[in-house]
Amino acid sequence: xxxxxxxxxxxxxxxxxxxxxxxxxxxxxxxxxxxxxxxxxxxxxxxxxxxxxxxxxxxxxxxxxxxxxxxxxxxxxxxxxxxxxxxxxxxxxxxxxxxxxxxxxxxxxxxxxxxxxxxxxxxxxxxxxxxxxxxxxxxxxxxxxxxxxxxxxxxxxxxxxxxxxxxxxxxxxxxxxxxxxxxxxxxxxxxxxxxxxxxxxxxxxxxxxxxxxxxxxxxxxxxxxxxxxxxxxxxxxxxxxxxxxx
Ligand code: IPE
Ligand code: IPE
Ligand code: MG
Numbered sequence: 001x002x003x004x005x006x007x008x009x010x011x012x013x014x015x016x017x018x019x020x021x022x023x024x025x026x027x028x029x030x031x032x033x034x035x036x037x038x039x040x041x042x043x044x045x046x047x048x049x050x051x052x053x054x055x056x057x058x059x060x061x062x063x064x065x066x067x068x069x070x071x072x073x074x075x076x077x078x079x080x081x082x083x084x085x086x087x088x089x090x091x092x093x094x095x096x097x098x099x100x101x102x103x104x105x106x107x108x109x110x111x112x113x114x115x116x117x118x119x120x121x122x123x124x125x126x127x128x129x130x131x132x133x134x135x136x137x138x139x140x141x142x143x144x145x146x147x148x149x150x151x152x153x154x155x156x157x158x159x160x161x162x163x164x165x166x167x168x169x170x171x172x173x174x175x176x177x178x179x180x181x182x183x184x185x186x187x188x189x190x191x192x193x194x195x196x197x198x199x200x201x202x203x204x205x206x207x208x209x210x211x212x213x214x215x216x217x218x219x220x221x222x223x224x225x226x227x228x229x230x231x232x233x234x235x236x237x238x239x240x241x242x243x244x245x246x
Contacts (some may be wrong), residue, residue, distance in 0.1 A: 022191025022215030067141030
C-alpha cells in the first residue's frame with residue numbers, strides 16, 4: 001500500500017519548504033562529477049512539484065541556490081545557472097499542465113541575464129495559474145532579505161511614509177521577498193544535514209522540521225509522503241497547552 005493513503009488531505013502543510021541537499025555527494029558516490037548530481041536533482045524537483053500539486057499543497061518553496069553558493073567553484077556555479085535555464089525552458093509545460101504558478105525569491109539582480117530572462121518569462125506565462133504556487137529561492141539568503149526589509153522600512157520612516165510606532169510583525173513581513181506567502185508549516189531537508197543554512201529564518205518561526213538522510217537525487221514521492229505523514233502526527237501548540245489545542 002502506498003503511503004499516499006495514510007495522508008489526511010484536510011491537514012496538509014499550507015506552505016512546504018524544501019532544502020534540496022546532497023546532489024554533490026550523490027554524484028561522488030557514483031564516481032561522477034558534481035554536475036551529474038545536479039542534473040539528476042532536477043528529476044526529483046519535477047517529481048516533488050507534481051506530487052505536491054496532486055496532493056493539494058498550496059505553496060511549495062524550493063531552496064535552489066543560496067547567497068553563499070556564489071562562493072562555490074566558478075565552473076559549478078556556471079553549470080548550475082545553465083541547468084536552471086534549461087530546466088525553466090523544459091518545465092514550463094509541467095507547470096502549465098498542473099496549473100502551477102511560478103514565483104521566485106532572492107537577490108535576482110545577481111543572477112546572469114539569461115536566467116533572469118527565462119525566469120521572468122515563465123513567471124509571466126504562469127501568473128494566472130491557481131492550483132499551487134511554486135517559489136524558487138535563487139541567490140537567496142534570509143539575513144540579506146531581512147536586512148533589505150529593514151532598509152526599506154527605515155527609508156519609509158525617514159520620508160514620513162510610516163511612523164516608528166506602527167512598525168509591527170505584519171509590516172516587516174510585507175517587506176520580505178515572501179510578502180505574498182503564508183508562514184512556513186513544514187521544512188524538509190535532505191542529505192542528513194541538520195541545519196537551516198540561511199533559509200527563511202523569519203518565516204519558519206513556528207515551522208515543523210523533517211530531516212532525512214536521503215540524498216536529493218534519490219528523493220521520491222514516497223519520501224515526500226513520509227515527511228507529510230510525520231508532520232501530521234505532530235501537535236502544533238504555538239505556545240499553548242495541549243488541552244487548549246484539543
Ligand atoms: C544541493 O546539493 C544543491 C545546491 C546547493 C545548489 P549540494 O551541491 O549542496 O550537494 P552536497 O551537499 O555537496 O552533497
Ligand atoms: C543549502 O545547501 C542551499 C541549497 C540547498 C540551495 P548547501 O549545501 O549550500 O548548505 P551548507 O553549505 O551545507 O550549509
Ligand atoms: Mg550541500
